[in-house]
Amino acid sequence: MVTCPQVYPTARHRLCQWHIQQNAISHFEKLKSDRSFQNLFNKCLNGCYNESEFEETWRKMMKDSGLEGHSWFKRLYKHRVKWSTALNNEYFSAGILSSQRSESTNHAMGFQASKTTSVTAFFGIFETTVRRWRSEEERKEFNGIRSMPTSVYPLVDLLLHTSQVYTVKLFRIFEREFALAMGTRATILPIDDSMLVYRVQPAASEDGARHVTYDCSNQLIEYTCRKLQVMGMFCSHIIRVLHMHSVGEILNRYILRRWTKFSKKAMWERLLPSDIRISAANDAINWRRSMLIATNHLITKCHNVVEARLIFEKLCVKANEEVQSLLFKLSMDEE
Structure with missing residues (x-):
C-alpha cells in the first residue's frame, strides 16, 4: 500500500x-x-x-x-x-495557518446546492462559480498590471519598486510590513568588515527582537526571522535595515516569482523556451507545439469576452485565407 x-x-x-x-x-x-x-x-x-x-x-x-x-x-x-x-518556520506555507481557503470554496458551492440538487444542476452551479472566479481573477490581473496601487505612505523608492513588481494584494502585505518597520528601532552591534549586524525590535517593547546581518557590498542579508522562508516576503526587521541604508530595490534573489504581476507570463515563457522559438522555422514538431501553447493561452484569455472572441475568430479567418493563398502560390511555382 x-x-x-x-x-x-x-x-x-x-x-x-x-x-x-x-x-x-x-x-x-x-x-x-x-x-x-x-x-x-x-x-x-x-x-x-x-x-x-x-x-x-x-x-x-x-x-x-x-x-x-x-x-x-x-x-x-x-x-x-x-x-x-x-x-515550521523553515517551510514555505505562504503564511496560511488555516483551511480557510478550502472552507470558502465549500461555502461558494454549498450556498446554492443542497442534498436534493441533481448532478446536472450541480454541474451548472459549478460552471457558473468557476466562470465567476476566473472573470474576477482576470479583472484583478488586468488592473494590477496596468495600474499602480496607491499608498497611505509616501512612495519612497522601496515602496515604489514593490508596487511595480508585486501584485496589489502582496503589495498591501508588504505595505503593512513597511508600517511595522517604521515602528521599530534598530541598534547596531559590533561590526565585522563590511558585515553590519542590527538588533531590530518594536520601539515600545523589549520583546520581539530579531537580528539582521547586512552585507553592504553585495546586499546579502542574513536574518533570524524566518518570514522570507515561510511567506516568501521580507519581514519588517529586514525592511527597517534596508530603509536605513536607503536601498531602493529588492534584489531578484529575494523576490518570489509567484507573488509578482508577471508570474503567469513567466510561466508561459518557461513552457516556450527560447531554443524552441529559434528552431521553430526548421523543426515542424517543435513549432506546432509552441504554437499550440501560445494559441491555447490566447483562447483562454478570450473565451469569457464576446468581443475578444470575435476579434480572435476574425484573425483566424484572415490568417486561414492568407495561408491558403500562400500555399496555392507555392504549389503553382513548383509546377
Whole structure:
C-alpha cells in the first residue's frame, strides 16, 4: 500500500489553527475568561520565535493554569510540530495557518446546492462559480498590471519598486510590513568588515527582537526571522535595515516569482523556451507545439469576452485565407 509520505516525501502536513482554537474553547472551561491564559495559548500557536521560546511559553501556560495533567492539552502538545509556527518556520506555507481557503470554496458551492440538487444542476452551479472566479481573477490581473496601487505612505523608492513588481494584494502585505518597520528601532552591534549586524525590535517593547546581518557590498542579508522562508516576503526587521541604508530595490534573489504581476507570463515563457522559438522555422514538431501553447493561452484569455472572441475568430479567418493563398502560390511555382 502506497502511503502519503511515499508519494509526497517533502510535504509538510499542518493542522488548521482556526479549528484548534475552536476545539480548545470546549476544553478551556473556567479559563475562557482568563486573559493571561489566552495570550499564552495564542503565543504558542503563532507568536513564538523558535522552539525554545515555544517550550518555555508552553510550560508557563501549563503551570500557571494547572493543566499539567489535562489529556487534551497533552495530545495537542504531542502534535505540536503540526500546528505551531515556531516549529515550521523553515517551510514555505505562504503564511496560511488555516483551511480557510478550502472552507470558502465549500461555502461558494454549498450556498446554492443542497442534498436534493441533481448532478446536472450541480454541474451548472459549478460552471457558473468557476466562470465567476476566473472573470474576477482576470479583472484583478488586468488592473494590477496596468495600474499602480496607491499608498497611505509616501512612495519612497522601496515602496515604489514593490508596487511595480508585486501584485496589489502582496503589495498591501508588504505595505503593512513597511508600517511595522517604521515602528521599530534598530541598534547596531559590533561590526565585522563590511558585515553590519542590527538588533531590530518594536520601539515600545523589549520583546520581539530579531537580528539582521547586512552585507553592504553585495546586499546579502542574513536574518533570524524566518518570514522570507515561510511567506516568501521580507519581514519588517529586514525592511527597517534596508530603509536605513536607503536601498531602493529588492534584489531578484529575494523576490518570489509567484507573488509578482508577471508570474503567469513567466510561466508561459518557461513552457516556450527560447531554443524552441529559434528552431521553430526548421523543426515542424517543435513549432506546432509552441504554437499550440501560445494559441491555447490566447483562447483562454478570450473565451469569457464576446468581443475578444470575435476579434480572435476574425484573425483566424484572415490568417486561414492568407495561408491558403500562400500555399496555392507555392504549389503553382513548383509546377
